[in-house]
Amino acid sequence: MNDVNALLPEAERPEERLIGDREFAGLVSELCRPLLELADGLTNTQPAEPILTRPLIGRLLLESKQIEALLDEYGACRNRQWSRFRSLIAALKNMARFAEVLACIRRRLPAYRLLPVRGDFASASSARLHQMCGGIREIAARLLDEAQALGIERRASARASADFAEKLPPGRLAHTSDERQGGDAASTVTHLATEFLNLAAEADWLGSAAQLAAEEWSACFPDPVSEERLRQLVFRFHSLQSLYDTHVAATGIESSDAKLPILRGHATVVYHLLDLATDLAHFYERHLGPLPGDEDPRRLPGVDRELIMATLFGYALAFASDYLAGGQSLCQDILRRYAELAELQVPVPTYRGFHVRPSNLVARIVAHYGSAVVMDLGGTRFDAASPFELFRANETINAGKRRWLAGEIARVRRPGEASKPADTADAVRTVIQQLAGEGRVVLYRQPLHFSPEIGQRAGGVLENATAEIAHLQATGQLDIRTDLTVTFIGDRRVLADLDLLARHGYGEDAFGNNVTLPSALAYLRR
Known part of the structure; x- marks a missing residue:
């Protein structure tokens, strides 16, 4: 028509x-x-x-x-x-x-x-x-x-299967072509390894789907398994394969590094398995699964539904997940060998320094790439792959904050010393409110719950204000704002993601609330 x-x-x-x-x-x-x-x-x-x-x-x-x-x-x-x-x-x-x-x-x-x-x-x-x-x-x-x-x-006669026989000898032709000049092939290799790692993190649901029992397979449609979702992965793995063939294959760097063809093989087999999975998912959704509003699955005569589903989940998704996992360790090894050392100076997390969330996110970025990264703070170095190491850095950070704060307290306190504990306590409250008004400290709770020892400690207003602020900081009621920085040292690709994380507040705002991370760090949301 x-x-x-x-x-x-x-x-x-x-x-x-x-x-x-x-x-x-x-x-x-x-x-x-x-x-x-x-x-x-x-x-x-x-x-x-x-x-x-x-x-x-x-x-x-x-x-x-x-x-x-x-x-x-x-x-x-x-x-x-x-x-x-x-x-x-x-x-x-x-x-x-x-x-x-x-x-x-x-x-x-x-x-x-x-x-x-x-x-x-x-x-x-x-x-x-x-x-x-x-x-x-x-x-x-x-x-x-x-x-x-x-x-x-x-017609009554049928073509015999011998008409389509394919007798091919095993083997391949010798590689006798000259090596190509691959340009900046090393940069392409690191890009390929990085993209493979990111795709593996994005496709981590494949393994979970493959481990489900047969009676749960139908419930996987359309989430997490769907033709559309699989097709997007197929496109990106095909792009990965094409990039390798264009810039790395038959170059000097490929012939000198035996692990690069293995990376290409993993990207290729995952591409083929996901391509098969996409077709199987399409066939199920189009011909075998329930129609919208109809809970009864369709039955196409002659089609073994269990064969289709078992090939999708037990073969295509399962082996794609396994080869993705194997490719991850391979890519991490490649990135370590092709590492380009650099340094990155970033501010300390605003909210409570390197507490649980920032430390875990930093460590997960480092683990994602598998490269060695250290964090330098005033000459002391911490393993950035270990959240507990980063927690330990908070002791140094808080000590530096208190030293800086002592000078600020001396600047804002009123001339003369209070003669009575009550006067000292009032002076301490005044100092804290003034520092908060100037943005030197951030208050997480109002009104503040001061300690029973406020104004009664040994020393004058300076010593009492310093001790009281330390108490309020330890109980999570305030924090000290400074311009303290740390320096990360490691592969520049890892540092690029750490820089992006730092520019987004290490995943939280000044009050510890969760903030959305950029798409380039999507692997951290899984």
Whole structure:
């Protein structure tokens, strides 16, 4: 139908010719003959026979896509007589696509140089491909039955599976091309490792989904598992692979560092597994899962629903999660070896210094990259990867604040010394209020709950004010504002994130309230 006519009121649309089932069956019979011959050949193979070669998968995809497009052109999906046939064509196409990815993974596996993971990936890939063969046979048989019921004619003879045999010798060609000049390949390597780490943190939900029991799989849609969410990860891992091939592959830095091809292999296999997971999620959402407002799952005849779900969760998501985890340690090692040492001076956190939240966030950034970073404070160094080390820095920070505050108290206190404890207590209160008014101290509670010893300690107003402020600070009622800074020393990529964290208050405002961190630090929110 013309798109413009579709916008017209129904009464004003030109009359559209309707095609009868017999006429349409004749049309489909002519165009569908090659696909039905393939289906006939599939049903005549033995279960143990390895039928899914690249030529056969390619023809299945080509023919099924063409027939699917034809059926959609005539609105078969909304016709009671033809919708089942249309669904079986879609199922055959999708199953062929799943088999294509599985066959690709199995074929290229030796070249990926993958690190060991918990399961046997090679055996699991072969098993899934074999199961997919069985699923395709079943759908092919259902398709032939449906074609016969619709009056679709087909030839008696079928193409033998030998017509699509693929006898390829193992091995590869020698790498005899000259190495490319990769420009600043080292910078690209560190960018790739950093992006892989960030993507691994963003995709940490894959492992949780993969560990669920089979009866919980359906409840994962659309959160956390969905076609849309997986497709975004696929795009970014494909970009990672492309960046490597453009700037690092066949360069001198790749040939001199044996771990770089391993990084490429991990990025590639995760890309393929997520690509497969995306197609499986699409197939479930489109053909097998419940429709909006309908809690009963749809049943597509001939499709093994458990095979689809087990391949998605037990294979694609599970191994993608495992290879992401293995790639993280690899990337951290790469970043350590390609580290560019630098220094970063930032202010001490405004609210209570390096207490729980700032210390944990700093340590998580350092752990994310796996690089050694130290924090220097007045010549004393602390391990920035340890929250407890950073907690310990607060002792030095608070001592420095009190020394600075003593000078401020001496500046603002009134001339002369109070002769009575009550007068001393009043003087202490006045000093604290004046310091607060000037922004030298920040009050977290009002009115302040002073200690019973206010004004009664040994010494004059200076000693009593210093001790009382220390009490109020220890009880969380106020804090001292200074211009104290610390210096982080380590890889500049880690320091860039620490600088971003510091510019966002270490995740909190001056009163300790949580603030939203920028998207570049999204891995800290997980």
